[in-house]
Amino acid sequence: MCHTALLKASAFALKHRVPSIAARPLSSNPIAEPKAFLTPSTDRWNSMIRAHVDSGHFHTALSLFSALREGGARPDHYTFPLVNRAVSSLASRIDVGEAIHCLAIKAGFAGDVYFCNTMMEAYVRNGGVGMARHVFDEMCVRDVVSWTSLISGYARVGDFDEAFDLPHRMRAEGLQPSPVTLAVLLRACCAAADVAGGCQLHGFVIKMGFGGHELVQNSILTMFSKLSFLEVVQKLFDDIQNRSVASWNILVSMYSSMGDVSGAIDSYEKMKMELSPSSETLTSLLSALAKSEDLRLGKWAHCHAVKAGQIDAILHASLVDFYAKCGELEFAVQLYEEAQTKSTTLWCIMMWGFLQNGEFLETVHLFQRMQEAGFMPGKDALRVLVMACSHLGVLMWGKGIHGYLIRNNTLEAGGSDDTALGTSVLNMYAKCGSIDLARRCFDRIAEKDIVAWTSMVEGYAVHGLGMEALDLFYRMKEEGVRPNSVTFLSLLSACSHSGLVREGCELFDCMITRYCIRPEISHYTCLVDLLGRSGRLGEALDVITGMIAEPDGRIWGALLASCRTHSDSVLGNYAAKKLFGLEPDNMGYQVVLSNIFAGDERWEETERTRKLMHREELRKKPGWSCVQVKGMSDVFVAGDKSHPQGAKIYEVLGCLARQSEESRDC
Template sequence: MSLHAKHLQKAENFPPSLFSSSTIPTLRGFPSANPLTARIPLLPRSHSPTSPLSLLPSHYLTTQTSPLWTHCHQFRNYTYFTNVFQWNSTLKARIDAGFFECALSLFSSMLAGGGRPDHFTFPLVARAVSALPGRSGLTKEIHSLGIRLGFSGDGYFRNSLIGLYGRCKDIVYARNMFDEMRDRDVVSWTTMISGYIQSGDILESFRLFHEMRTSGIEPNSVTLAVVIRAFKVEKIVDGGRQLHGFAIKRGFGSQELVQNSILTAYSKMDCFEEAEKLFHFMEERSFVSWNILMLAYFSAGDFFKVVEFFQRMMAELYPSPETLTLVISALSKCRKHRMGQQIHCYAVKRGQIDMVLQASFMDFYAQCADFASSFSLLEEVGKLNCSTPWIVMMWALVQSGQFIQVISLFQKMQNLGFEPNAEAMRCLVTAYTHLGALLLGKVIHGYLVRHQLSAESEAERLETSILNMYAKCGNITCARRCFDNMVYRDIVTWSSMMESYAIHGMGLEAIKLFHQMQEAGVSPNSITFLSLLSSCSHSGLLYEGCQVFTSMTENFGIKADLSHYTCMVDLLARAGKLTEALNLIHSMDVKPDWRIWGALLASCRVHGNIKIGECVAQRMFELEPDNVGYHIILSNMQAGGDQWAKAEGIWKNIKEIEFKGRPGWSCIEEKGGFSFFVAADYSHQRAEDIYETLKYLGRNVQEIKCL
């Protein structure tokens, strides 16, 4: 039985209400300055019989105003719609605005009111369904309805369904429809190739592209853009270059769609030189082209390059809100406070501030330690019926080390009537983790269990955060119990459990868990191997760690980055193989930073190797000349080797350095509260008892050493 025949059996009693949804956006979801919402009160008058606009044809008036009706909560009567063109126009407006559930509800109203979709309606509905993962089950119902209405032979309808099946990861149904098509055009082939790429079957997409050309169908610009995406996913650099040349020969090299696709591919494959060369020769560069390159440099951690390209972009065209969001994120990493303020003023003057950009500015000011400005922005948007600004502010405080303020902000958020969602609680758990607040963390865990949030997909990351909290607060048993009780375990969860074993020096348990993960069919990523290497380093498993590092590159094809090399240097240095560790740093294909030199310097002190230690310390001073800690480590190392003159010289340098950092602190949790301690500080109300206890412990330690 053919695929169409199977669906035809289910089509007779097709329920229009299947597409209905209670998720209808209201006016309060839009900013008051929105020009669309500002005109909404005028719409009922424009449809009034006494309005001068009533002289226009009714179908024209309704079609022109339907994008505005799309945003209006009052609009429930669709009797104005007399033809399918009006329905399609409103459907498209809702989908373009991102109201996918609302679009499905409108489609349901169309069917219930006797409206008959045409072959342009189904691609719109397919777009809405594919954008809603929870609605993917409607795909076959849409297919059935199309057959019932006589579109089984319509190429436009079939291509839309192939694309929908592909986006919903039902590649078998998509291929069956494709194989049943007699007249397959370039759109059919392109849609099927895209489906294979989305399902992860890159080799089949290449094979189908070759079959398409041998069958006499020549690719268009969209086809090339799709195939280029496959090379990007697999990071096949030579293939990407060949396809670039093919596009130029076929006359597609100057088309913006193809150019942007190739630009994205080069950027994702870390071919920045070729990406910039292509960008330079582009005749017309839209803000999309600029954003692609800036996003690539942002992902690579080159934030100053992002700022440089933004400044060049401003000379050619106005940036989009997406561009401003990206640049502000880069400026927060660079701590360029003054420039961020200028961009903020620019965005306000141009009226480009939306909720996402506002949240980005909040995070930026917090990262630059300008909490007054950050809280001021929160006051502007914090009373809206949206918890996103609060969560953004909480995460910004976490990253700035303001953990007590995170707790206060969470309580204030609750007092205003916001229900704590999984993301807000995850932020709170992270703050508790840094404070070592095990008891308060257990309260959140209890809330999670009582409200059965573990069954919700959004709670997966929260459960992983609770697992980390138990491990970092010293309770590895509860961490493992939490891991075993999780309904769904992804790669992040497995890696987090391995990291937990690393914290507790249980390297063999981490390796055992790695093998269990592979048996469960979960493929490791770079973070997984980072957790494994860290476990081996903290457990002194030199042989096993070297095996893991070799396996990562040779068996799994994962390229080692600076973090992996840092773990390997730490592993070798802890084992006393300081020369091998130094040679590894010199042989790396990435530039070393202070972390990797710091790992080697610490081991040089432990093993008393002053020669290598002085060499490493010199590199450290070049990278961070004002860091007092490295000077102290070197001076202690020299003093331990009876090089008192050198040690005294280091201490003179230390006194000349203006130490601007925050003093070290620690805290303990007691009776639901926290007590903070700072070195050489007597402000605590029980300071006398604390220092007496410290002296007592010091005497006991000395007695143990004497024994």
């Protein structure tokens, strides 16, 4: 927006855009209310605004600015930059930034470099890089900060061509990039995955003599670590003479993100010889230990953090996440409840913990507690909630959540977060039996990634709609989306459930020859299931014996199930022996073998199998169902009598059973 338009927009006075002093009394703020209100002066107003900005009370800082103007004081060279700092920290309030800009122009600060730089930063942080560019283009004098702010803005929105072009123009105008400029460019190279550009920039850094600057050093380490150049990072790290805590944290974080637990622990131990690890170090270390589910070392890191007094809110949340991922849900809940202040992130982590441990109803109940506590759920929390409803199969709840998302325009913006959330809703409908609504959700996803396509294919597979899954696969190829191994797994499953033997075999060959995807044991299992269901048991056995990978219980189980379907007791007995060697405690396969013998009227083998199950005291894990009545959900296990109204439930079941028998006799 040009300055003329901004001046016309000055009718939108700031007092209409931010809370007034009366609307947000300062007495509720921990910062004491100065006596400056009695004798207003710009310097005193600036001091109050700065105090509130520094303490994170951005709305109150803007209210103070409104009161400054209403009190007759005149904003000066420092006032507008302070207010811009507050605007920069507010989410999606570019309208407030525009109002500030209008007032500053009217006050005569349009040519002030300091103000313009902070104005650009406010626009950039609120997603208005175009507005920032207008400010930049109209500046008569620009300094290094001006160029750096604009470069950062373009990098933030992913316009890397413009971000990398600006430094050349900057040098052409006689300005050299500062360490901060170089750090911004290095982050841009990392975000763009531009290895060649990053290496060139690294050479430029050395040439310019910034190789020893701590900020630049750490930015180079971060760039190469995120680009997975492990040896380069280790070499550069070893060459640093005075390593800081931030440098060590980058190294530990790199090993953690790669899942190299021993590397992360080794770096942590070496760090302790030079410096005291920070809470960020322990957070990165716990992330690695959570991936490996190493409970012993995680407890050791927890004890160290307690002794060193380093447990802050972020580390506390990481500990909750660690124990939940290690299956120690009770301890995770205890730590969660001990948190004095619960952030939205902590609520979401605990919800993920319940979900990962199969406590789906607890996930829903925790979300309800979160709302009762006054927290607005983010997209991550909503996604967890949708996934919990998917597992519970409660379609009504899922529809309610979807309605909430629609009412709040949560799925309309596009982007990876919205795609992930939309995919979760799609999966929920597919798993709850509503494939038409799942397809409708799929069609409305603005930016479909490979996960969205694969999820829709999987939905068709679960519903036995093999041809629809294949049609979607062909459309996916037409739109230039490259399938991955999971896509082919869903396609093979769809063919298996729909009896499309020829199509499934062609897909298996296509995966290997055209897309160069190496089959995993799960792909072979689907192929065995596909051939076995169609009665081609010999070919299914040839697939297993010809595999490069070692067969596991799942693939022998698929063959055993097919042997039962086609009453092949000889091959079934062979598959069962292989299975029992791999999973001797699996009761389900023993039952299948017993049923195969019974189907062939081999009663001695049937009896022997049953006696073996009894002698080994094997117990089949019971199935469970979730029933929703008047908005309340109850979980029932086979043979369950623990429900408070169990006696009445079984009485009704008995009545229904008698009515069924009577109707059958009639």
